[in-house]
Structure formats: structure tokens, C-alpha cells
Amino acid sequence: MSHMITAHKQMLKTHGLSVTSVRLAVLEALEAHAHADADMIFSTVFEDIATTSKQAIYNNLHTLVEHGLVREIKPKGLSCLYELRVGDNHHHVVCRSCGTVKDTDCVVGAKPCLTPVDTHNFLIDEAEITFWGLCPSCQKNKSK
Numbered sequence: 001m002s003h004m005i006t007a008h009k010q011m012l013k014t015h016g017l018s019v020t021s022v023r024l025a026v027l028e029a030l031e032a033h034a035h036a037d038a039d040m041i042f043s044t045v046f047e048d049i050a051t052t053s054k055q056a057i058y059n060n061l062h063t064l065v066e067h068g069l070v071r072e073i074k075p076k077g078l079s080c081l082y083e084l085r086v087g088d089n090h091h092h093v094v095c096r097s098c099g100t101v102k103d104t105d106c107v108v109g110a111k112p113c114l115t116p117v118d119t120h121n122f123l124i125d126e127a128e129i130t131f132w133g134l135c136p137s138c139q140k141n142k143s144k
């Protein structure tokens, strides 16, 4: 049994979640592929557990997000993407052309990172920040 699976089992237990083979496989898939969408996670898990369904993957992702083990991001125009890097308020750089997503640390180091000009007396706890641009390979293709 891999060291990672042991860590994932512990993660699930710490959050009061039952340890299932599908949950472990979802965490494993995210370990290998940060910012994967549900389809990609499904096809990865399906290779090991042929009895799983897309609905089961969606349900498990939802539970993992709800319990804070997995972070869900939704850049405009892309599917929801999932990752294991949680709790550090990091942001993302997204390629407008091919949709490649990379992590970039929080600009100021903590939530909400940006202060609005007018809060309307809201208690602001988060600013959703996505940096858009062209990734290196799309820059190259463009200049050809």
C-alpha cells in the first residue's frame, strides 16, 4: 500500500468521512492531476473501479469539497476544476486560448486579498481572482 493512500485514508477519517475505494481513487487522481475536471477524474477512477459512475464521482467530489478536502474552482468558460491544494487562498493563471491552469500564490498572502472600494457594510471574506492570459505554448503558436 502506497504512502499516499495511507495519508488519504487519514485525511478522510480526520474529516469524519468514511473511507471508500472511490474516494481514495478520486484523491489519488487529484494527486496526479491538479485542476482536473469531473470527466477527467471519472475516466481515471474508472480505469481501476469499473463499477463507478459519473454520478458517484460528482457526489463524492461534492462531499470532499463540502468538507474542505478538495477545492473547486470555476474559471469562466471552463468546467469546474478540482484540486487538493486547499486553505491557502492561492489564485490561478488561466490561458484564454487552451484553458491551461496554473497555481500562483495569493497576492498578499491571505484572504480576501483585495479590498473593495465600497463593501456596502458586507463582511468580506473572499475575493475570487483569476488571472487570464496566454500560456507559453499558445504565445509561440500565435507568433508563428
Ligand SMILES: [Zn+2]
Binding pocket: 095, 096, 097, 098, 099, 100, 134, 135, 136, 137, 138, 139
Ligand atoms: Zn494556452
Ligand SMILES: [Zn+2]
Binding pocket: 034, 035, 083, 085, 090, 091, 092, 102, 103
Ligand atoms: Zn490551484
